[in-house]
Amino acid sequence: xxxxxxxxxxxxxxxxxxxxxxxxxxxxxxxxxxxxxxxxxxxxxxxxxxxxxxxxxxxxxxxxxxxxxxxxxxxxxxxxxxxxxxxxxxxxxxxxxxxxxxxxxxxxxx
Numbered sequence: 001x002x003x004x005x006x007x008x009x010x011x012x013x014x015x016x017x018x019x020x021x022x023x024x025x026x027x028x029x030x031x032x033x034x035x036x037x038x039x040x041x042x043x044x045x046x047x048x049x050x051x052x053x054x055x056x057x058x059x060x061x062x063x064x065x066x067x068x069x070x071x072x073x074x075x076x077x078x079x080x081x082x083x084x085x086x087x088x089x090x091x092x093x094x095x096x097x098x099x100x101x102x103x104x105x106x107x108x109x110x
Contacts, residue, residue: 006030006094011073017065019058026069030078033093035085043070044079 001023007015018026025036035041039059042050043066055063070079078088 004030006075007073014065014069014073017062018069019062019066021058022066026074029088029093030074031093031095033089033091035089041085043067044074044085045082046080047082 001020003009003012003015004027015023022036022040025040028034029036029040029044036044037054039051039054039056042048042054051063052060059066075094077084077091078093079085
């Protein structure tokens with residue numbers, strides 16, 4: 001998967017360290033505020049325990065790379081706690097898409 005435009009050339013190595021299974025979710029999150037699955041959502045909310053509990057084997061092996069990528073590359077407004085994640089989704093990410101899935105995800109996750 002190609003490096004998205006919001007990943008600077010100098011940050012490309014951090015992008016390549018992310019498992020391919022997460023890249024589409026990260027792109028959709030940053031570009032459009034589409035809420036990702038439970039593991040990546042926990043990462044974005046800075047909920048370590050939940051992220052570890054939701055992680056599959058591959059994601060557990062890449063937790064350091066994922067955390068570094070989120071910390072160093074993602075827009076500050078796009079991660080950090082539950083409120084910031086909700087706000088980013090409602091904003092529609094960088095591209096301001098008005099269609100967000102936060103409310104639907106909340107209903108399915110309890």
